Amino acid sequence: MTIRKLNKLVRYVVLIFLSILCLFSFYVLIVNSTRAHSQIQKGFSFTLGDFFSTNLKKVLANENLPVLKGIRNSLLVSALSALLSTYFSVLTAFAIHTYEFRFKRLVFTFIMMIMMVPPQVSALGFIRWMGRMNMMDSLIPLFLPAIAAPIVFYFMLSYMQSNLPKAVVEAARMDGASEFRTFNQIVLPMMKPAIAVQAIFAFVGSWNNYFIPALIIRSADKKTMPILIAQLRGADFLKFDMGQVYMLIFLAIIPIIIVYIFLSKYIVRGVAVGSVKG
Numbered sequence: 001m002t003i004r005k006l007n008k009l010v011r012y013v014v015l016i017f018l019s020i021l022c023l024f025s026f027y028v029l030i031v032n033s034t035r036a037h038s039q040i041q042k043g044f045s046f047t048l049g050d051f052f053s054t055n056l057k058k059v060l061a062n063e064n065l066p067v068l069k070g071i072r073n074s075l076l077v078s079a080l081s082a083l084l085s086t087y088f089s090v091l092t093a094f095a096i097h098t099y100e101f102r103f104k105r106l107v108f109t110f111i112m113m114i115m116m117v118p119p120q121v122s123a124l125g126f127i128r129w130m131g132r133m134n135m136m137d138s139l140i141p142l143f144l145p146a147i148a149a150p151i152v153f154y155f156m157l158s159y160m161q162s163n164l165p166k167a168v169v170e171a172a173r174m175d176g177a178s179e180f181r182t183f184n185q186i187v188l189p190m191m192k193p194a195i196a197v198q199a200i201f202a203f204v205g206s207w208n209n210y211f212i213p214a215l216i217i218r219s220a221d222k223k224t225m226p227i228l229i230a231q232l233r234g235a236d237f238l239k240f241d242m243g244q245v246y247m248l249i250f251l252a253i254i255p256i257i258i259v260y261i262f263l264s265k266y267i268v269r270g271v272a273v274g275s276v277k278g
Contacts, residue, residue, distance in 0.1 A: 081206035085149035115150035
């Protein structure tokens with residue numbers, strides 16, 4: 001065996017091992033969602049149990065746990081967050097990339113500075129602001145701030161600098177197209193791979209977000225899935241059921257997997273091209 005073939009074999013072995021490590025947690029989740037609480041307490045098992053339908057019925061029948069409404073709320077918030085963050089980030093990147101205006105570099109620097117501020121720092125001020133605007137216990141504060149997404153903007157700008165020649169925009173202007181028509185009909189289709197990548201990241205990030213929703217939401221019918229999972233895990237000892245916990249987590253990851261399957265073909269292309277400036 002040559003050194004080249006040996007190196008190739010080692011790479012494949014390492015990749016297969018890493019893939020198994022990544023998928024093993026999902027396998028554990030699926031297995032435990034089919035087992036009863038008493039069985040889970042005994043330790044891990046590689047074989048599936050017989051309590052999948054039982055755990056599913058218990059979760060859906062739990063009066064204190066509006067699972068279907070939680071899935072609906074999480075889908076609404078995550079979908080709108082992904083839509084708003086990607087569209088307005090592309091729009092902002094288009095303005096920075098295409099137009100020449102005064103203080104352009106200052107605006108870019110300001111956006112980058114906002115990217116460095118963690119959400120925990122501004123959480124208290126945000127909650128007070130939402131209280132003054134009478135928007136507490138509402139889903140609107142969970143997705144509307146996604147309009148300002150500095151990280152998504154930076155990725156879109158990097159991708160745009162590599163894949164959107166200014167000559168294309170100038171040609172559209174010479175043909176009489178308005179700025180918004182140029183953006184919506186020419187720029188957005190060219191940005192489709194980058195939009196798909198960031199839409200997945202924004203969707204997953206919003207779906208898994210617990211910190212802000214836990215501070216905003218109070219009503220049971222407006223709670224998102226992370227809040228419901230935390231609520232079920234925090235139940236008292238007599239009501240605590242690990243089978244239901246694993247089943248609820250299993251239900252929570254299904255929409256993420258579906259979104260990933262539909263947009264996965266754009267991931268490698270979008271990340272590879274967007275990370276290199278032309």
